[in-house]
Amino acid sequence: MFIHNFKYSIKLLLKNRQLVFWTLAFPIIMAVLFNMAFSNIENSETLEAIDIAVVDDNSFNSSLIYKNSLKSLGEGDERLFNITYTDEKGADELLSEKKVTGIFRIVKNEPVVTVNSNGLRETVLCYVVNEIKSTGDLVMKLGFEDIRKNISSGNKIDYEKEFTDIAQDVLSSDANINNVSTSNMSYIMIEYYSLIAMACMYSGLLSMTLMNYRLANVSAVGKRSAVSSAKKSRIVLPSLLASFVVQIAGLILLYLVLIFYVRADFGNELPKIILLSLAGSIAGLSVGTAVSVMVKAGENAKFTGLVGVIMAGCFFAGMMGVMMKNIVDKNVPILNKINPVAMITDGLYALYYYNSYERFWFDVISLAVFSLIVLLISINGLRRQTYDSI
Amino acid sequence: MxxxxxxxxxxxxxxxxxxxxxxxxxxxxxxxxxxxxxxxxxxxxxxxxxxxxxxxxxxxxxxxxxxxxxxxxxxxxxxxxxxxxxxxxxxxxxxxxxxxxxxxxxxxxxxxxxxxxxxxxxxxxxxxxxxxxxxxxxxxxxxxxxxxxxxxxxxxxxxxxxxxxxxxxxxxxxxxxxxxxxxxxxxxxxxxxxxxxxxxxxxxxxxxxxxxxxxxxxxxxxxxxLANIEEKISVEIHSLSDDGIEKAKKLKYATDAVYDGTNLIVSYGGGRDNMTRMIDFLRDNDYHYKKLYSERPTLNDVFLELTGKELRD
Amino acid sequence: MTVFNAFLKVVKKNIITIIIYTLIVIVFAAANMQTDNGPTGFISEKPDIMIINNDQGSALSKNFEKYLRENTNIVDIHGSDEDIADALFYRDITCIVTIPENFGKCVISGNTPEVEIRTCGNDFAAFSEMIISQYLRIQNSCAKRIQDESKLIETINSSPNKKAEVNITTKLDTSVMSKSKTYFNFAAYSMMSCILFIVCLVLSSFNELSVRKRTIVSSMNYKKYGFDLFLSSFSYAFAVWVFFMLLSLIMVGKSMISLRGAAFMLNAFVFTLSALALAYMLSCLLFKKNAITGIVNVLTLGFSFLCGVFVPAEFLPSWVLSIARVMPTYWYIQNNELIGTSEHLSGDVRSLLINFLVMGGFTLVFAIVGIIVSGRKRKIA
Structure with a gap:
């Protein structure tokens, strides 16, 4: 009877078009959408060369410091600025058409920057201009100091060389910075993780549909099951297993899309990721079973309700905006400690980002505990199945 | 047993x-x-x-x-x-x-x-x-x-x-x-x-x-x-006065007579040859009728008798 | 009247869904809107960094900190290493600077101590790196010539009092503008969802075969019936628009009562019409209630991701934007951008009108397709 029920459960699931869409097709559609929307976002994060206009007049040409500094900053592949040398009018036009971030000009021997609005690029431009000024002054100061020393010790001085040497020295000095950043900083990965979490939780729709078929107060066929001589466990367990199998098939498809099309980075942690997905799917199954057994409402209401609850969980786990997860974790941490979607998302994040597995195992165990509690509630509800009204 | x-x-x-x-x-x-x-x-x-x-x-x-x-x-x-x-x-x-x-x-x-x-x-x-x-x-x-x-x-x-x-x-x-x-x-x-x-x-x-x-x-x-009805005779008559209905009620063994504008239905508590007496009654009073048939009581009649309601609502 | 009542019934039944979509807008928009109040001059955008100073005693490291404090926002993340790592990941801080032990002693002796940084790799992080390396270069090259600590510090700090003059041309209160823009962009998702979901549900239940058969054989004039349906749908959509506009007054504030605010609202209204027409077309094509939930979700999410609602349009790859052009949401967002960032609205009226026309075109096309399909269906019924 187990196999009999299992076989028909699978048939029922696969022939239900709505179910197949939500659990198999929808996550894949979302993955494709994400990929389209996010593929460029982190390229745009890097600081590209800033477009500026420089008013190339006599005042500018006589300020060697600025002239030379800007020139070197505007050359090379990794240059900071894309410089357009033009006249006053041209510069103003470029700025008003937003073709440049800002205009640099020398007015009465002092640097003046004109920008359209506030922003990072504008800030960088101002910072660089100020630093050129400071560095220039510093070189002067150091140079004079050196010259004074030389004069007092009676050495011969080549003034130009002196200043050039010092300038060279300052500019090529080594800052000795060690950048130990990890390469796994793509925060868009959170979106994909919450998508996987959503797909795991959608297994609840599968188990709920099948459970609805077993409940006498939900469906007419449920009545048949209730009056039959088949023991409840012989009906419920194959249903759960069938849901699990279909779920796994859906997850495999999703992972294939994520790995080969989206090229999401899962590193070397695939076994642990699989474990987490399985735990997440079981959590989803248990939620679906519980909703079917415990919530007294019509089939459609339960279905939309469950979809709604899962999507809300996804929202707090960061699927519609990565920052949401951060906000919840900082302000209402308890919410994401009981939100199974967040447990799955967090587990994947921990694998991706941290060096130790502590947090990952915590999430896996949380999921197991969550599933157990929910399943126990369902089983208890199933036990006494005579109703006050049918 | x-x-x-x-x-x-x-x-x-x-x-x-x-x-x-x-x-x-x-x-x-x-x-x-x-x-x-x-x-x-x-x-x-x-x-x-x-x-x-x-x-x-x-x-x-x-x-x-x-x-x-x-x-x-x-x-x-x-x-x-x-x-x-x-x-x-x-x-x-x-x-x-x-x-x-x-x-x-x-x-x-x-x-x-x-x-x-x-x-x-x-x-x-x-x-x-x-x-x-x-x-x-x-x-x-x-x-x-x-x-x-x-x-x-x-x-x-x-x-x-x-x-x-x-x-x-x-x-x-x-x-x-x-x-x-x-x-x-x-x-x-x-x-x-x-x-x-x-x-x-x-x-x-x-x-x-x-x-x-x-x-x-x-x-x-x-x-x-239980219906207290042995027989029902239905006659399709076009027009029947109240007087006629009263007369029908007084037929031998008749317990009730109802006229709905088309059919006169007379219930009998017993007796044989009710049909013959009905035909005589119609002829004597010169009522023109189209159809005439007799039937046994139905369970609906039983239900009606016991509860005053129809089975089919 | 019966049609209208049916509408109200469906709205009541699905009020929770509507509430959820409203909440989404409120939470999203609130989380993404800036809170600084109207700038009157140029404000630097400083990166957020965290300093771990393992050489608290030395004056040189304190000086380094002082410089960083002037040029960046120092954020102190309390908590475990994990919390700090999280803060970096979520871009709460863009860089962590670790000043090593014996930093001061190292510098005085003419060596260059290794400063460790950890960044999140974005543009602010690059800027932080720029700032840090600038200071260290100055410090290290000065240290080669000056061995006295206090003199060294004095030299490093001797920046001219006068900074470069910065002029800012815009008179726009950009923070309020970006607030409004953010709200109206997100509202696209919720407004479209509310309209599509409810209108589709109602119209398709009227279009369902058995109901349709009844209506066709009834004595009600089908033209009047059609008109009733249209009027009810339009009233609902209008109510949705009014609701979200009132919400904007609460979320964004008084600045909505202006020409620019009116422009935003007008843009939203034109968008509402196209959403309504789309709902009508969908209801003629679909009839299964279960299919509606799925398709409406995919459409609204799809439009929102690809047209610049959740991810700003400037970050979307160009080929995605070309696809987005066939969606009404794209043109709505474009108009929002114009209204939200242009200096003088009057200069952009032409572009605004063109986008309005495009959205109007969508409305027309959707409506016509719907009419043709439902006309065909009536014959088949």
Whole structure:
């Protein structure tokens, strides 16, 4: 009877078009959408060369410091600025058409920057201009100091060389910075993780549909099951297993899309990721079973309700905006400690980002505990199945 | 003495301030077809659901095959088949798969099950539609499928809860014949309906219930005697004065006369040759009539007599 | 009247869904809107960094900190290493600077101590790196010539008092503008969802075969019936628009009562019309209630992701934007951008009108397709 029920459960699931869409097709559609929307976002994060206009007049040409500094900053592949040398009018036009971030000009021997609005690029431009000024002054100061020393010790001085040497020295000095950043900083990965979490939780729709078929107060066929001589466990367990199998098939498809099309980075942690997905799917199954057994409402209401609850969980786990997860974790941490979607998302994040597995195992165990509690509630509800009204 | 298959004692089901079933007691004997007749809302389905342990009842005891009926009495359930009022089939499975699935909840052996499923399909006459989906079937065929799903495992006791609602006459006949065949094969049947013609056609005994109570019990003939009507004569007359109606009431053995503008219906409490006297009456008073016929009382008359209401509302 | 009542019934039944979509807008928009109040001059955008100073005692490291404090926002993340790592990941801080032990001693002795940084790799992080390396270069090259600590510090700090003059041309209160823009962009998702979901549900239940058969044989004039349906749908959509506009007054504030605010609202209204027409077309094509939930979700999410609602349009790849052009949401967002960032609205009226026309075109196309399909269906029924 187990196999009999299992076989028909699978048939029922696969022939239900709505179910197949939500659990198999929808996550894949979302993955494709994400990929389209996010593929460029982190390229745009890097600081590209800033477009500026420089008013190339006599005042500018006589300020060697600025002239030379800007020139070197505007050359090379990794240059900071894309410089357009033009006249006053041209510069103003470029700025008003937003073709440049800002205009640099020398007015009465002092640097003046004109920008359209506030922003990072504008800030960088101002910072660089100020630093050129400071560095220039510093070189002067150091140079004079050196010259004074030389004069007092009676050495011969080549003034130009002196200043050039010092300038060279300052500019090529080594800052000795060690950048130990990890390469796994793509925060868009959170979106994909919450998508996987959503797909795991959608297994609840599968188990709920099948459970609805077993409940006498939900469906007419449920009545048949209730009056039959088949023991409840012989009906419920194959249903759960069938849901699990279909779920796994859906997850495999999703992972294939994520790995080969989206090229999401899962590193070397695939076994642990699989474990987490399985735990997440079981959590989803248990939620679906519980909703079917415990919530007294019509089939459609339960279905939309469950979809709604899962999507809300996804929202707090960061699927519609990565920052949401951060906000919840900082302000209402308890919410994401009981939100199974967040447990799955967090587990994947921990694998991706941290060096130790502590947090990952915590999430896996949380999921197991969550599933157990929910399943126990369902089983208890199933036990006494005579109703006050049918 | 035939064995008692179902014993119901003092069954009561209360919803807040309404008693859906009120102190019901009756027995169902082996190999009989017992009809449970009553208007909509009389408590028929509630009774069935309570007997099947689908519904929690307030008080009473239920025994089936001599054993107390409980939700987990799987050995009893093995020999019970139920056909509910609503069509209970999976839209996603074919006709064959539906019957096979439900039969499989009782019969584990594959070979035996296949045999049983084929028998069930044959019994209800839907062999042609084996590979069809429920959506493609008409109302009557769906009902037949519904029945096949309930009896495929060859149960000894069958509950049919209004199985012919909204069914075309051809299907209905087929169903009723099928039920008789099931009894011939040894099943006991509890049949609820509000169609008195069906009950008269196939039931051995009839229980009439209203407002959760049994108001009459017996065979079709014994019940009709309760109606205090032996005979009814209907005459199609175009115009009849009140005077004429009064005269008709005074006919020998007549208990009542009703005229609805087209037909004059006179009820008799007894007597023979009522027909002859009627013809004489019509001729003597020079009433022109078109049709004239006599009939025995119906269960509706019984119901009307006992409750003042019609069976069909 | 019966049609209208049916509408109300469906709205009531699905009120929770509507509430959820409203909440989504509120939470999203609130989380993404800036809170600084109207700038009157140029404000630097400083990166957020965290300093871990393992050489608390030395004056040089304190000086380094002082410089960083002037040029960045120092954020102190309390908590475990994990919390700090999280803060970096979520871009609460863009850089962590670790000043090593014996930093001061190292510098005085003429060596260059290794300073460890950990960044999140974005543009702010690059800027932080720029700032840090600038200071260290100055410090290290000065240290080669000056061995006295206090003199060294004095030299490093001797920046001219006068900084470069910065002029800012815009007179726009950009923070309020970006607030409004953010709200109206997100509202696209919720407004479209509310309209599509409810209108589709109602209209398709009227279009369902059995109901349609009844209506066709009834004595009700089908033209009047059609008009009733249209009027009810339009009233609902209008109510949705009014609701979200009132919400904007609460979320964004008084600045909505202006020409620019009116422009935003007008844009939203034109968008509402196209959403309504789309709902009508969908209801003619679909009839299964279950299919509606799925398709409406995919459409609204799809439009929102690809047209610049959840991810700003400037970050979307150009090929995605070309696809987005066939969606009405794209043109709505474009108009929002114009209204939200242009200096003088009057200069952009032409572009605004063109986008309005495009949205109007969508409305027309959707409506016509719907009419043709439902006309065909009536014959088949």
């Amino acid at each position: 035939p064995e008692k298959v179902i014993e119901v004692r003092g069954l009561t089901k209360e919803y807040k301030d309404l008693k859906a079933v009120d102190d019901l007691s009756f027995d169902v004997y082996e190999k009989e077809i017992l009809g449970l007749l009553g208007p909509n809302g009389s408590g028929k389905s509630t009774t069935i659901n309570s007997i099947l342990s689908l519904l929690k009842y307030s008080s009473g005891s239920i025994k089936i095959f001599g054993k107390e009926m409980k939700p987990d009495a799987y050995d009893i359930k093995r020999d019970i088949g139920v056909i509910f009022q609503e069509v209970a089939v999976f839209e996603e499975l074919t006709v064959y798969d539906n019957i096979d699935y439900f039969c499989g909840l009782y019969i584990r052996d594959k070979k035996q099950r296949k045999e049983y499923v084929d028998d069930a399909i044959e019994l209800v006459g839907i062999s042609y539609y084996k590979k069809f989906y429920p959506k493609q079937l008409s109302g009557g065929l769906l009902r037949r499928l519904n029945i096949a799903c309930g009896i495929a495992h060859k149960p000894k006791l069958i509950f049919l809860d209004e199985p012919t609602v909204a069914v075309d006459p051809q299907s209905r006949n087929h169903i009723l014949e099928g039920i008789k065949k099931l009894r011939e094969n040894g099943a006991t049947i509890l049949y609820t309906t509000h169609y008195m013609e069906e009950v008269e056609q196939i039931c051995d005994r009839i229980i009439i219930i209203d407002k959760g109570r049994i108001i009459a019990e017996g065979t079709s003939d014994s019940l009709k005697k």
